[in-house]
Amino acid sequence: MSATILVVEDEPGIQEVLKFNLGQHGHDVIVAGDAEEALTLLRGALPDLILLDWMLPGMTGIDFARRVRADARQKNIPIIMLTARSDERDKVQGLDTGADDYITKPFSPRELMSRIKAVLRRRAPQMTEDTVEIDGLKLDPLSHRVHGKIEDKSTALDLGPTEFRLLHFLMTHPERVYSRSQLLDQVWGDHVFVEERTVDVHIRRLRSALEVTGHDRLIQTVRGSGYRLSAIQG
Ligand code: CA
Numbered sequence: 001m002s003a004t005i006l007v008v009e010d011e012p013g014i015q016e017v018l019k020f021n022l023g024q025h026g027h028d029v030i031v032a033g034d035a036e037e038a039l040t041l042l043r044g045a046l047p048d049l050i051l052l053d054w055m056l057p058g059m060t061g062i063d064f065a066r067r068v069r070a071d072a073r074q075k076n077i078p079i080i081m082l083t084a085r086s087d088e089r090d091k092v093q094g095l096d097t098g099a100d101d102y103i104t105k106p107f108s109p110r111e112l113m114s115r116i117k118a119v120l121r122r123r124a125p126q127m128t129e130d131t132v133e134i135d136g137l138k139l140d141p142l143s144h145r146v147h148g149k150i151e152d153k154s155t156a157l158d159l160g161p162t163e164f165r166l167l168h169f170l171m172t173h174p175e176r177v178y179s180r181s182q183l184l185d186q187v188w189g190d191h192v193f194v195e196e197r198t199v200d201v202h203i204r205r206l207r208s209a210l211e212v213t214g215h216d217r218l219i220q221t222v223r224g225s226g227y228r229l230s231a232i233q234g
Contacts, residue, residue, distance in 0.1 A: 003120060014053075025113055035056050055084065065098055080102065081099040082102070101118070136148060148212060159206070167229075178227055184199060
């Protein structure tokens with residue numbers, strides 16, 4: 001799993017430790033020394049997760065988290081708060097503000113990595129490497145393979161890279177309708193400017209790749225709304 005992580009932390013020592021450890025685990029790291037700088041960075045491409053220090057010069061971590069949660073474009077970014085305090089009241093306040101988790105300094109890199117993994121698994125399952133299986137259709141992010149099963153016979157399906165990402169997203173968010181623009185944000189990235197009909201093109205390619213084992217039936221068009229992956233027909 002490789003994520004883009006925005007670290008908002010003013011202490012250079014901790015910045016370095018985080019940059020090193022996150023980098024070792026394959027993550028891309030962007031560092032902001034204070035909340036104002038982080039807000040500026042968020043106007044560009046959005047990160048997959050924010051590691052946020054509680055005590056920052058200027059705007060506090062809590063106020064920054066509130067701003068993020070109040071912004072339509074940024075509100076779904078998972079936030080893990082880093083805090084030197086272990087006071088129970090502060091933790092509750094942090095979670096109330098919309099942080100997904102918190103970790104108390106000093107923390108072990110191993111603990112931090114497992115918290116990041118857990119938060120991403122919950123909030124962005126398409127970022128993890130867990131195999132997903134729905135109705136005989138199996139996708140393995142590690143080997144980048146998709147298999148469909150018909151009458152106990154497993155058949156490898158051939159998908160292009162975009163169709164693979166699209167299928168991975170839909171399989172990790174089944175039974176929910178996504179509009180074309182939501183799919184563009186989630187699968188193509190929120191700062192990529194492509195036309196909405198591009199989604200239709202890739203949905204068509206995805207369906208035809210899945211036709212071999214009849215799993216194209218899972219990709220449903222919801223008129224006037226968008227697309228949904230569902231094992232339930234109709
Ligand atoms: Ca600090």
